[in-house]
Amino acid sequence: MDANIVKILVSSPIFHDISPSQLDIMLDCLKPKINTYNKNSYIAVQGEPYTGLGILLSGEAAIIKESASGSRVIMTVIGPGELFGEMIAFSPRKHWPASVSAQSTCAVMFLPPEKIIGECTQACGGYKQLIKNILVLLSTKALMLNQRVEYLAIKGMREKISIYLLEQYKINQKNTFVLPLKRNELADFLSVSRTALSRELGRMRDEGIIEFYRTSVKINNLALLRRGAE
Amino acid sequence: MDANIVKILVSSPIFHDISPSQLDIMLDCLKPKINTYNKNSYIAVQGEPYTGLGILLSGEAAIIKESASGSRVIMTVIGPGELFGEMIAFSPRKHWPASVSAQSTCAVMFLPPEKIIGECTQACGGYKQLIKNILVLLSTKALMLNQRVEYLAIKGMREKISIYLLEQYKINQKNTFVLPLKRNELADFLSVSRTALSRELGRMRDEGIIEFYRTSVKINNLALLRRGAE
DNA sequence: CACTTTAGGTAGCTATAGCTACCGATTTTT
DNA sequence: AAAAATCGGTAGCTATAGCTACCTAAAGTG
Incomplete structure (x- = not known):
């Protein structure tokens, strides 16, 4: 051979x-x-x-x-x-x-x-x-x-994002972490449109739940994030 | 033992x-x-x-x-x-x-x-x-x-239904066949609400694509059904 | 056989998320 | 360093599908 x-x-x-x-x-x-x-x-x-x-x-x-x-x-x-x-x-x-x-x-x-x-x-x-x-x-x-x-079966943008972020939070054990996926890829993974994903992330930021810039995320209000996951 | x-x-x-x-x-x-x-x-x-x-x-x-x-x-x-x-x-x-x-x-x-x-x-x-x-x-x-x-990633009710029916058609090799799932189960499988599923099935019937009663389905217009699957 | 439960269709309302378009920022290419 | 491509956020519009509610038919159940 x-x-x-x-x-x-x-x-x-x-x-x-x-x-x-x-x-x-x-x-x-x-x-x-x-x-x-x-x-x-x-x-x-x-x-x-x-x-x-x-x-x-x-x-x-x-x-x-x-x-x-x-x-x-x-x-x-x-x-x-x-x-x-x-x-x-x-x-x-x-x-x-x-x-x-x-x-x-x-x-x-x-x-x-x-x-x-x-x-x-x-x-x-x-x-x-x-x-x-x-x-x-x-x-x-x-x-x-x-x-x-499991991710695809989740109804609701907010829920998908919340669960995803909670999982990342669990992996990193820190409030601030870097996502392994770019927006496009994340949208694809969650099977949603990128624009709708960005919009919802924006809303969550406005509500004081998270902060983010590109792929880095900071969780500001864990309780509210958990609530978003239903 | x-x-x-x-x-x-x-x-x-x-x-x-x-x-x-x-x-x-x-x-x-x-x-x-x-x-x-x-x-x-x-x-x-x-x-x-x-x-x-x-x-x-x-x-x-x-x-x-x-x-x-x-x-x-x-x-x-x-x-x-x-x-x-x-x-x-x-x-x-x-x-x-x-x-x-x-x-x-x-x-x-x-x-x-x-x-x-x-x-x-x-x-x-x-x-x-x-x-x-x-x-x-x-x-x-x-x-x-x-x-x-694959099914969950499909956007659009019509598309999901069409693809599902085409697959069933392929399995049965007949225009008329009985679905293996009840409406509830089918809605669950496709991850859509039962009512929206029924509504779309009704539309497809109105358009002359299919006929159905409960779990039995008859395909009346295969070409249109294929079109619905995009 | 009457009674209950389940299955399924329909309608109206509404929230949601998709799409297009655009723009600024960043990264990559040349 | 300039040009091109990618990445990401925002806005407005709209189609879609979810939800509630209700009704009928069928299937179980006592």
Whole structure:
């Protein structure tokens, strides 16, 4: 196996804590397929049969959701070492729920999921670690999505902002802190329009609840902020 | 191990396709703790240290999210054989992200997650199946959450409804079909108010796009429905 | 079978948040 | 350092969807 590929793989979360020599043995077991794709070609097409757990070895790829009406929305962009299709790998679904498009020339390694829960239990030392890594990846993903759902389900701008700020306050343990997201990104995360977000932040400032400048925030009245979270 | 408990466990998705005899051997390995809880007592408390993957053996339990301001929202109610805390088990988090409350007298079995990815690889025959089951559970959960996020992120009642109906149409492959959700549940799933949902459905009927009675729907104008999905 | 409960449709009112537009400040690019 | 792009706040207008209230139909319940 190419030394460059090994280097990317050991840095990938799916092979975390697996040594290059173990990796080499495992790849022999897993029999992955490696394909290359030209810029703007499809690595996977939404609705078509699942081709395996993908690991991007080089290039950049976009996960794209194509709606029934034909519009395309970029969900995320991934880089070398990152995975795609990890949610489908062990689910009963057998088709890609989204398309993956090469933004530049890409090399991709596909692992057949059956092989991962397959026979080589005893032979490969890193096998247990691989399973552990996949379990960590999947549960982290599920937790992230769960948090996302919680925020999206919140009705009301004031409530969303209040809960978000309270969470940040809890993380930082200080009245003054810097938000990890810019306004645009925050609006996106909370699934509201940026302007409406800014407006409400302004109102909260006028009411003496918070002060802010760009991404830095100071909580002036914690009680009122808590009230805003209902 | 009690025969009744074994009966519940083999029907649980986490021990799917594992025979009672295999299960017996595995439980010896896994060393689960079984606790009972009185009605209205806490099985797990949000924010406190994680106590393991929970399997409800008997009774009913509610997963409750307690907000910073003290309000409590029931997320789901689970019954015998169902799991909780499966997302945290393999994630780096070490605290309960929600509380679990016994709605009636409950017996709960806790599996220590370290044991699952632990030593008894060779000894237990059902071990591989257990891992497979957990992978299926987690990825199914992630996919469900992902789908949920997609719906919640959609702006506009008409769009949400249209996309939902198109998905149902795709599943049923017929112009007339029965929705799997009642109005209330559908409103909840799409995170809109029931009245606004009914109103928009009425509008779509007036425009000749659909017909409906209760949970049965007939698509009269697929092109217009597609247009509504943008 | 009468009674209650749940499910669902409709209407009117109103608060909310989205959108457009614009402007100043900051950061990045050349 | 000038130019361009990004970031963020503000204002006004408007469409949307939430809420209350009410009513009818269906489904459970005694």
